[in-house]
Amino acid sequence: TTAVDSQGDVMLKLTKNESTTKLLVSSKTLTLASIVFKAMFNGKFAEGQGLSTATPPEVELPDDDPVLMEMLCNITHLRASHILEDLSLSNLADFAILCDKYACVGAVYPWVKLWVQKPLSKPKQPDYEKLVLITYLMDLPQEFFTATQCLVRDRAACIDPEVAAHGHEFLPAKLL
Structure with a gap:
């Protein structure tokens, strides 16, 4: 416990x-x-x-997911010293889905905004497409623009819509 x-x-x-x-x-x-x-x-x-x-x-x-729910609870209970400084794009996508499920995007907004900055600047990294889902679900319009712009500009030939959707159908089809 x-x-x-x-x-x-x-x-x-x-x-x-x-x-x-x-x-x-x-x-x-x-x-x-x-x-x-x-x-x-x-x-x-x-x-x-x-x-x-x-x-x-x-x-x-x-x-x-127990780890991600604990992260969500640590954020909402203002336990900053118990919050991870970095999350993988896969974990960040799962966290965004969890926050969307519980409609608590506003409560975690500053943390997610901070977490996406590092991977946002690395468009060639694997799973970069997940930033489309993350920034869409977390209502980060500037970061969404940056992620989609980088994908179109730097990786247009190898964008994987399934990676971007992270196994879910949250994204409108016209975005993919």
């Missing part, structure tokens, strides 16, 4: 490859960062019933 908030009132339970991670978090903090968490914890759903610092209920999030 990781106490993202030692006074947390809910335990997020994440499972990956039969390994379980539990994150003690503040439902209030998550509701401020995400309308999805706000709906989840407002009391109308089972997840929002019986929130308590004494015996925090467990909320299972079986589809979410």
Whole structure:
């Protein structure tokens, strides 16, 4: 168990490859960062019933990556010293998808804006196309422009739409 908030009132339970991670978090903090968490914890759903610092209920999030969810929680709980300084483009794409899923792009915006700067300047690196998805989902118009401009200018002959979409169909087809 990781106490993202030692006074947390809910335990997020994440499972990956039969390994379980539990994150003690503040439902209030998550509701401020995400309308999805706000709906989840407002009391109308089972997840929002019986929130308590004494015996925090467990909320299972079986589809979410434990490392990336912990990163999201560290950001929303303002635990800067626990946030990675760099993410691979693949992890950054997965993180952007997670943030889009929970509608918390605004809460992580400064971190993602910082993380994309380094790979943005390296258009020849593998998976550069993923920056199209990342900047699109994270509402980074200037970075989106830069990424697409570099792809068209520097790699027009070898753009892989499947790499850009990262296995999802978030991007409008006309972008690819």
